[in-house]
Amino acid sequence: MSTVLPVIQPALNTQPRTHVDFDEKLAAHGIELHAAAVDTLQVNVGKLCNQACKHCHVDASPKRTEVMTRETAEAVIDAVRRFRIPTVDITLIPC
Numbered sequence: 256m257s258t259v260l261p262v263i264q265p266a267l268n269t270q271p272r273t274h275v276d277f278d279e280k281l282a283a284h285g286i287e288l289h290a291a292a293v294d295t296l297q298v299n300v301g302k303l304c305n306q307a308c309k310h311c312h313v314d315a316s317p318k319r320t321e322v323m324t325r326e327t328a329e330a331v332i333d334a335v336r337r338f339r340i341p342t343v344d345i346t347l348i349p350c
């Protein structure tokens with residue numbers, strides 16, 4: 256059995272997108288957002304990788320040079336301790 260999926264017709268959607276200010280929209284609906292806590296800190300240590308996979312979620316490759324410095328790593332550790340963040344999700348390269 257085959258299924259035909261709907262196709263977006265870009266030519267039918269000719270209306271220009273208008274900018275919507277998120278804060279104004281919240282205020283118009285009487286909504287205030289406040290951060291309650293940090294549950295998870297996700298840390299990407301760099302983008303330098305010996306591969307260049309098309310599906311890479313951090314856009315890593317041998318051409319990328321970004322690598323976390325020791326100073327930044329120490330700041331991350333300090334933040335985890337100071338704010339008592341229960342979960343730290345570290346992305347290592349290569350994955």
Ligand code: SF4
Nearest residue numbers: 304306308311349350
């Ligand atoms: S980090 Fe992983 S997914 Fe990204 S390019 Fe390297 S091996 Fe591929």
